[in-house]
Amino acid sequence: MGLTIVVGADIAGVNYKEILKADLEADARVAEVIDVGVRPGEDIDYPHVAVEAARKVAAGEADRALLVCGTGMGMAISANKVPGIRASVAHDSFSVERLVLSNDAQILTLGERVIGLQLARRLVREWLGYTFDPESPSGPKVAAIRSYEPDPH
Numbered sequence: 001m002g003l004t005i006v007v008g009a010d011i012a013g014v015n016y017k018e019i020l021k022a023d024l025e026a027d028a029r030v031a032e033v034i035d036v037g038v039r040p041g042e043d044i045d046y047p048h049v050a051v052e053a054a055r056k057v058a059a060g061e062a063d064r065a066l067l068v069c070g071t072g073m074g075m076a077i078s079a080n081k082v083p084g085i086r087a088s089v090a091h092d093s094f095s096v097e098r099l100v101l102s103n104d105a106q107i108l109t110l111g112e113r114v115i116g117l118q119l120a121r122r123l124v125r126e127w128l129g130y131t132f133d134p135e136s137p138s139g140p141k142v143a144a145i146r147s148y149e150p151d152p153h
């Protein structure tokens, strides 16, 4: 079964978001892409977009989210306010791998003002290929993160 992925951006990340969204829609591993904005030309501050996307993931409406702002940092900080969400910026191949395989993060954030477009596209392609294994040595560490949630589950 294909992945359902939420995409979102602020005004600083919307150009990459539109391109990455098209890449995701063309990828056979993706069943559905949910775009929470912004639309090109629209200006909504990144925390609102990040939390809307993260809530969809936390509610089980989507498997993952890809969020783009100027640096990726504000999107990650904001998304992590939603209980159960693990989000981080990752701008290199190894970090993207470990974000899923070590940290079971559901949200990848990218910075349009930091990395080139072709690297961003490559990283998103790679990101789709990773699946966390709860039986791996990283499993208990992620369980430990979850144990600090206000409502551990």
Ligand SMILES: O=C[C@H](O)[C@H](O)COP(=O)(O)O
Pocket (backbone or CB within 6 Å): 010, 012, 013, 046, 069, 070, 071, 072, 073, 074, 075
């Ligand atoms: O993390 C924040 C993002 O980079 C955002 O796109 C830009 O935020 P700023 O306008 O506050 O620098």
